[in-house]
Amino acid sequence: MRRVCALLLCLAACPAWAEIVVPARTIRAREIIAPDDLVMKSAEVPGALTDPARLVGQEARVALYAGRPIRPGDVVPPAVVDRNQPVTLVFDHGALIISTEGRALGRGAVGEVIRVMNLSSRTTVSGRVRSDGAIEVQ
Helix, strand or coil, X not given: CHHHHHHHHHHHHCCCCEEEEEECCCECCCCECCHHHEEEEEECCCCCXXXXXXXXXXXXXXXXXXXXXXXXXXXXXXXXXXXXXXXXXXXXXXXXXXXXXXXXXXXXXXXXXXXXXXCCCCCEEEEEXXXXXXXXXX
């Protein structure tokens, strides 16, 4: 009985190996991840991502090196607005819609809040990035 308990205790203490997702090549920061960029690897890495579908189409926030694990903070949704890009500022309140030209002061993905300069008044405002690349201000 003691041998069985000792064997079970030894097996329970062994690390659990799992399939994790790693880059097949070095992926630079701000590069969009494609399915061919990823491979599966058997390793014990707490916090590493295990689902390649969660990574495809995302943007690398930092450089991802071939064979190294990818953690959730290493990827972000892809930016649709880049810094210094001309954008349309939109104020939409019921039947009142006002739009003007602006310049993005930062990068942003859909739904993120970024700062934008209104080119006609030279004031800086914050707004939420829309899927069409316009910035909705309130």
